[in-house]
Amino acid sequence: MSGASRTATPWWLSGPALLLFTALLVVPLLLTAVLSFNVYDPATGPKSGEFTLAHYALVFSDSYYLGIFWRTFWVSALVTLICVLIGAPEAYVLSRMRNPWRSVLLLVVLAPLLVSVVVRAFGWSMLLGPEGAVNGLLQLLGIGPVKILYTNAAVVIALVHVMLPFMVIPVWTSLQKLDPGVENAALSLNATPFTTLRRIVLPQVMPGILSGSLIVFGLAASSFAIPGLLGGRRLKMVATIVYDEYLSELNWPLGAAVALVLLVANLVVMLSYNRLVEGRYKKALG
Amino acid sequence: MSFLRLTDVTKFYGTTRAVSAMNLAVEKGEFVSLLGPSGCGKTTTLQMIAGFEAVSSGRIELAGKDITHAKANTRGLGIVFQTYALFPHMTVADNVSFGLEMRKMPKAERTERVKQALALVHLDQHAARYPRELSGGQRQRVALARALVIEPPVLLLDEPLSNLDAKLREEMQFELRQIQRKVGTTTVMVTHDQSEAMSISDRVVVMEGGCATQIDHPQRVYEHPSTRFISTFVGKANLLDCRVSTSDATRTCVKVGALSLDVDDTGFSADAAALLSVRPEKLQLVAPGRGRVDGEVVERFFLGSQWLYRVATPVGDLTVLSPNDGRDALEEGARTGIDWPAHCMRLLPAEEMAQ
Numbered sequence: 001m002s003g004a005s006r007t008a009t010p011w012w013l014s015g016p017a018l019l020l021f022t023a024l025l026v027v028p029l030l031l032t033a034v035l036s037f038n039v040y041d042p043a044t045g046p047k048s049g050e051f052t053l054a055h056y057a058l059v060f061s062d063s064y065y066l067g068i069f070w071r072t073f074w075v076s077a078l079v080t081l082i083c084v085l086i087g088a089p090e091a092y093v094l095s096r097m098r099n100p101w102r103s104v105l106l107l108v109v110l111a112p113l114l115v116s117v118v119v120r121a122f123g124w125s126m127l128l129g130p131e132g133a134v135n136g137l138l139q140l141l142g143i144g145p146v147k148i149l150y151t152n153a154a155v156v157i158a159l160v161h162v163m164l165p166f167m168v169i170p171v172w173t174s175l176q177k178l179d180p181g182v183e184n185a186a187l188s189l190n191a192t193p194f195t196t197l198r199r200i201v202l203p204q205v206m207p208g209i210l211s212g213s214l215i216v217f218g219l220a221a222s223s224f225a226i227p228g229l230l231g232g233r234r235l236k237m238v239a240t241i242v243y244d245e246y247l248s249e250l251n252w253p254l255g256a257a258v259a260l261v262l263l264v265a266n267l268v269v270m271l272s273y274n275r276l277v278e279g280r281y282k283k284a285l286g
Numbered sequence: 287m288s289f290l291r292l293t294d295v296t297k298f299y300g301t302t303r304a305v306s307a308m309n310l311a312v313e314k315g316e317f318v319s320l321l322g323p324s325g326c327g328k329t330t331t332l333q334m335i336a337g338f339e340a341v342s343s344g345r346i347e348l349a350g351k352d353i354t355h356a357k358a359n360t361r362g363l364g365i366v367f368q369t370y371a372l373f374p375h376m377t378v379a380d381n382v383s384f385g386l387e388m389r390k391m392p393k394a395e396r397t398e399r400v401k402q403a404l405a406l407v408h409l410d411q412h413a414a415r416y417p418r419e420l421s422g423g424q425r426q427r428v429a430l431a432r433a434l435v436i437e438p439p440v441l442l443l444d445e446p447l448s449n450l451d452a453k454l455r456e457e458m459q460f461e462l463r464q465i466q467r468k469v470g471t472t473t474v475m476v477t478h479d480q481s482e483a484m485s486i487s488d489r490v491v492v493m494e495g496g497c498a499t500q501i502d503h504p505q506r507v508y509e510h511p512s513t514r515f516i517s518t519f520v521g522k523a524n525l526l527d528c529r530v531s532t533s534d535a536t537r538t539c540v541k542v543g544a545l546s547l548d549v550d551d552t553g554f555s556a557d558a559a560a561l562l563s564v565r566p567e568k569l570q571l572v573a574p575g576r577g578r579v580d581g582e583v584v585e586r587f588f589l590g591s592q593w594l595y596r597v598a599t600p601v602g603d604l605t606v607l608s609p610n611d612g613r614d615a616l617e618e619g620a621r622t623g624i625d626w627p628a629h630c631m632r633l634l635p636a637e638e639m640a641q
Contacts, residue, residue, distance in 0.1 A: 181371030184338050187359040189385035189436060199384075203375040 036256035046253050055257035065241070065258065069265065072238045075152060075227075076220035079159040080213045086160070087167030088209055092201070094168070095175040109168050117162060121229040124158040125149055128230070150232030158226045163219060167212035174208030175201075210277050214270050221266050238262045289314040289472050290335070290440055295344035297330050297496075304330045306496045307344070312440075317466055317473045319483035322493035323519065328476045331493075332442055335474065337361050348439060364433030364471070368445040370425045372417040378404070378428050379413040385436040403435035406465060423454045430462070434469060441466070443475035447482060459486050480520045484508065492516050508565075514634050517563045524569070524604050526562040527636070530554045538633055543601045545579060551633040559636035566607040568630035571595070571616065577623030579604075583616050597624060 039050035059065045094106055112120060127133050128148040135145050148154050178201065186196040224239040231237065236244070238258060245255030288311035297305040305327040312318050320328040333339040335346060337358030346354045353361055373381050379400050386396045404410045407427035417425055426446065433441055446462070447455045463486040466473050477483050483490050484504040492500045492507060500512045511517035514525065528540040528547075533554045540547055542562055554560055574580050581599030593615050595606040604624060608615075616622055 179369050179371050179374075181367040181369050182373060184336070184358065185365065185367060185371040185373070185432075186384070187338075187357075188336060188361075188363060188365040189432070190359050190362060190388040191384070192359060195388070200373055 032256045033260060035253055036260050038253045040251050040253045042251075045250065055254045056261070058254065059257055059261055068236050068238055068241050069261070071152070071236075072221055072262075073265075073269070075155060075159070075237065076217050078156055079163060079220045080217045082156070082160045083163050083167040083216045084209055084213055087164050087212065088171050088205065090164075091168045091171035091175055091208075092197075092205075095172060106172075110165050112161065113165050117225045118229070120162060121158060121226050124154065124161070125230055128154050128157070149230065150235060152231075152235065154230040155227050155235065155237070158230050159220050159223060162223075162226060163216040166215045166219065167209075170212040170215070171205055171208040174205045178204055206277070210274070214274060217273075218266055218270060221269075222262065288312060289316075289349055290474070291345075291347045292331075292335070293345040293347070295331070295334060295346060296342050297327070297334060297339065298342045303496055305334070308498055310491060310498065310501065312472055312474060314472055315470050317463070317475070317486060317488045318491060319475045319477055319487040319489075320491045320493055321477055321480060321483040321520070323478060326493040327496040328478075328491075328493050329444060332444055332474065332476045335440070336363055336365055336442055362436065362438055364436060364438030364441045366426075366429045366433050366441070366443045366446045368448060370417075370429040370449075372425055372428055372432070374417050376416075377413065378409060378415050378417070378420070381417065381428055382432045382435050385432065389436065399435055403431040406434070406468070407431045422450050423458060426450065426458060430465065434465070434471065438471065441471045441473040443473065445476055445478070448477070448479070455482070462486060484520070490520075492520065494519075510632060511563065511634070514561055514563075517632065517634065522566050522605060522607075523563045524566060524602075525634075526564075526602055528560050528562045528633075530556055530558045530560055532556055540633065545601055547578075547631065548628060549631045549633045550629060554633060554635075561634040561636050563632040563634055564604075564626055564630055566594070566605040567592075568626050569604060569606040569608075570625050571606060571608055572623040572625045574621045574623045577625030580621065580623050583618050583620045583622060586615060586618055588615075597622065599624065 035046060036055055037051045037053070038046040038048060039052045040046055040055070090109065094102060094109070097105065125132075129135070130145055130147070130149070132149070134148065138144075138146055148157075182200055182204075183196050186200045187193070191199065222239050223237065224243065227235065227237040228240045228243070231240070239262070242255045242259045242262070245251050245258060249255075290310075290312040292308050292310040295305060295308040296303065308327075308331055310318070320331060322328045330339060334341050337353070337356060341354050344354070345352060348361070373384065376384065382400045382403050383396050386399055391399070400413070401410065404413055407430055409424060409427050409431065412420065412424065417428065420428065426449075430446075443462075447458050450458060459482055466486075475483075475487065484507075487504055489501060490504050490507050491498050494513075494515050500507055500516055502510070507516065507520055511520060511523075517523040517525065526542045528542040530538055531541050531546070532539045533552065533556055535552060536550075538549050538551055538554050540549060540560060540562060547562070549562070570577070579599045579601055581597040581604065583595050584598050584603070585596040587594040588610075589607075591610055593608045593610055595608065595616065597604045597606055606624065
């Protein structure tokens with residue numbers, strides 16, 4: 001093989017993926033970025049030749065948009081936290097189970113991924129509605145009908161349900177890498193089972209929890225169907241406001257600006273979280 | 287009173303009996319090996335002593351105290367695992383210090399003890415490293431230091447050397463024994479490697495099918511194996527079918543084909559079938575007609591310090607290990623005589639005893 005064709009081989013091999021990536025991600029992203037600076041005229045729509053920073057100024061000054069960004073942030077953070085609190089122990093319990101129960105329950109955890117998010121959102125809206133099963137149960141217990149649907153609680157509950165597999169899988173993977181002897185080793189050194197869990201198991205699955213929470217946070221912050229269907233018309237999250245700007249207000253440049261701010265904010269949150277947590281474990285776990 | 291005593295310890299997995307009625311008494315300071323092929327119950331026995339597996343029936347006593355059902359984290363035994371099971375997120379020093387920390391030892395004392403333990407295994411230079419930065423042999427030493435630093439009454443070693451390459455394994459065998467002698471900790475080691483068990487233990491427990499079939503000093507296990515299995519598992523052996531012609535209080539006379547031999551072992555009834563066992567290195571090659579049998583060399587293998595011959599004789603194929611003394615070896619097809627001293631023959635019952 002000649003030298004020239006040898007250097008060309010990697011390009012040929014990665015060509016299709018690069019082409020796809022460029023055509024479907026980079027180009028639309030650039031177009032969106034350009035669009036977000038375009039002047040918007042309510043009568044004629046975006047003007048492609050004229051540029052302005054007005055949309056960004058609006059997003060950063062209007063308390064309406066800031067409020068939505070803030071809600072998106074805390075809802076996503078809360079969902080991530082709950083997913084860590086439920087998903088990590090769940091993965092641990094699963095990994096300690098024996099087959100066939102382990103396979104069966106792992107399938108139960110992953111099964112929601114096979115059902116469309118929209119279908120699951122409608123499922124939750126039936127469960128959480130005023131006449132739904134949850135309120136029925138609460139009434140049996142003597143607690144009057146509670147408004148859950150179209151509140152932050154409904155969005156958080158449904159997002160946790162949707163995101164849980166994305167937490168369980170990475171934690172499960174890092175648990176599989178655990179030497180089964182280390183827990184016994186800690187026990188033999190007089191550690192209690194709880195200390196063993198906290199000092200020996202938890203630090204080793206931290207990378208799994210970290211990547212799980214990055215995935216969950218990222219997906220929750222840009223989630224659309226769940227807040228759209230369970231938050232109602234008044235409780236907005238960033239993705240739903242982008243949708244509104246594009247399709248109801250027809251103010252595409254403003255929608256593009258909001259979308260890009262979300263993208264950058266998401267990146268900043270995830271990168272700093274990554275640096276904060278991973279830095280502590282990088283040296284030891286490689 | 288023995289220090290560690292197992293009485294009729296039995297383990298069932300469902301209906302499978304993994305260990306049956308194991309009896310073992312280990313004296314203080316002794317180094318005992320559980321030797322056997324995989325699946326013989328040796329690791330299960332160790333796990334029961336450690337408290338990781340529940341005992342189905344029987345008793346385990348440590349220094350006169352019943353620990354049969356004590357929790358693993360209250361037994362205080364030092365354990366070295368086959369995979370070492372080091373804590374990968376802690377430095378070498380933190381690994382070793384963990385057990386002391388769990389015992390609530392003050393920090394200053396802890397640091398001192400960790401230093402001593404690491405010096406014992408020649409790792410004082412590596413205290414700040416992480417396990418993944420160490421070689422296999424070094425990890426092994428960290429595991430040993432971590433188990434010894436808590437000054438356990440008993441040290442349990444689960445195939446401690448099986449993950450090391452051959453040369454390192456040999457070095458570590460001697461070092462392990464040296465350290466054990468120096469510290470004087472009562473030690474129980476599980477291994478499937480007979481030479482490892484032989485070279486470093488005071489006593490060897492040979493296990494097969496969940497039963498301890500012989501508990502003896504290494505040399506005695508080798509020279510006086512009590513079953514056919516042990517004679518072939520511990521070293522190599524030539525096994526010849528024979529028939530007892532006469533037997534009295536001091537010796538037994540057997541016939542192997544046309545050959546009549548006097549053996550020191552007793553307790554066989556006349557006319558019973560038996561097995562005659564002779565170790566290959568006990569056989570000597572002599573001029574044809576000068577030994578007990580004559581034969582023809584079928585195969586030969588050069589092992590460096592030794593020659594291994596397979597010789598076809600009227601009593602069956604015999605394996606002969608002959609030292610490489612620098613002279614020319616026998617060619618394949620050559621005739622040779624084979625001789626061996628009378629005291630090197632062992633007589634074993636022909637049938638394995640039903641378990």
